[in-house]
Amino acid sequence: MNPSLWIGSDISVADVYIGVLPLILSLLAIWQRPQSGWRWWLVGIVAFSLACAVGDRLPVRGWLYDYCPPTRYFTHPGMFRAYAIFSAAVLALLATRDLAAAVPRPETRIWRRLVLISLAISVAAVCAYRYVIHHVANLGNQLSLSNWHLVVTWFGAVGVSLVLLLLQRARKWFVLWFLPLAILDAGLTLRLSQTFVCDSGRTHSLPMRIDAGHKARLTLTNFQRELNPPLPVGGIHSNNTATLRLATFYNDSTMKNRFHQRFADHPVLLNLGLGADRIWFARDAVTTAPSQYAFNALVKRSEQLGAPVLIVHPRPQMAQVSSISSSAAPDATALASISRLVAAQKVPAQVVSYTPNNLKIKVSCPEDGWLLVTDRWAAGWRGKANGNPVEVLGGNFIFRAVRVRAGENIVQFYYPQALYFALVLLSWTTLAAVFAAPGWKKLQGALGLTVTQRRPGLTQQDKSARTVP
Incomplete structure (x- = not known):
């Protein structure tokens, strides 16, 4: 444990x-x-x-x-x-x-x-x-x-x-x-x-400060990301940055994995996802499983170059990225390929739309290759490049990577919510049914009693006979 x-x-x-x-x-x-x-x-x-x-x-x-x-x-x-x-x-x-x-x-x-x-x-x-x-x-x-x-x-x-x-x-x-x-x-x-x-008012004043900077819209206008939440809003063990729309690399996140935590030990990798310019391009990438061997090779090659390189991971293998087990034997071919990778480069990107379940950017790439977007990968994300569906692979263990062509590209990541509205409707319908059920039973009882009282031909003797056990 x-x-x-x-x-x-x-x-x-x-x-x-x-x-x-x-x-x-x-x-x-x-x-x-x-x-x-x-x-x-x-x-x-x-x-x-x-x-x-x-x-x-x-x-x-x-x-x-x-x-x-x-x-x-x-x-x-x-x-x-x-x-x-x-x-x-x-x-x-x-x-x-x-x-x-x-x-x-x-x-x-x-x-x-x-x-x-x-x-x-x-x-x-x-x-x-x-x-x-x-x-x-x-x-x-x-x-x-x-x-x-x-x-x-x-x-x-x-x-x-x-x-x-x-x-x-x-x-x-x-x-x-x-x-x-x-x-x-x-x-x-x-x-x-x-x-x-009680803590002399600090707990009360903290929500007040956060509420003062609360932003009602769920959109971002740029890629700026800090390392941790600042101390005035609670420090690293808080998620108060959500209401402020302040992106951070580390906070009180519930979706952790070992590789995300280890980025803090390697500044070359950590800087991938910090600042306002955190979209990267690489002509070549190595496709490999997200194993501990591959992570060590990524760290070694990136620190040799003083800049990050790019490795990508197939979607089925990314689903197991948080597992603590590694493959029994390293993939020697993949590790050798990682050791020969050239450094990735930052590319300017224009934000078209940036919401919790949709990211659309305009980016210019020097040649055909890979685009690394340093937002977290999840199995539900889908992608399009220039209007055509593309596979969203894992990039450097925790990010998203897609293929792009030379020149200007419009890249979109979206998170489909096929059942969202149906589940919301089901939730509210269930709640309404729970509150309506007692009244409905009373109404049924009242209607049943009224019908019994109004039935023709039911004499007092019949009524008495029905009460005999």
């Missing part, structure tokens, strides 16, 4: 606190309905989210990031805790419904279970708290408040549960008994965590 691949949580999201009542009630929900598939599904979400939230302590988060790339936007593993907390809250609501249904009945089984769970969880909380206290060097200056929070909220839950068990008249007001405890728990938790989530 690579411990530096995914960063860990900072102190503001380094803990998971579900709350006293949600935890107790969620366990009660499972005990009450152990055969409910829906409730166990929620438990599964809680368990999976917590397994992701602990970061590199378990491999679950890495598996999720590998097989579901969109989840990589959860920069800190602690962000997964929100799903656990929300699912526990849903379970707690189900338990609250069970309690409300039990209020009119004289049986005490659910109330006894509530007391047992409250007592067991409170004892577990005390043990966990004691363990942490004895293994932390710096306890801070809020230890007494933490002690009060432990005693008042956790044992307060036990006390409320006992009252509801012993006093049947109090059960119909159980929500009012829970409410002060929930408010107290939330208030003390907020006070105790304030030290970890």
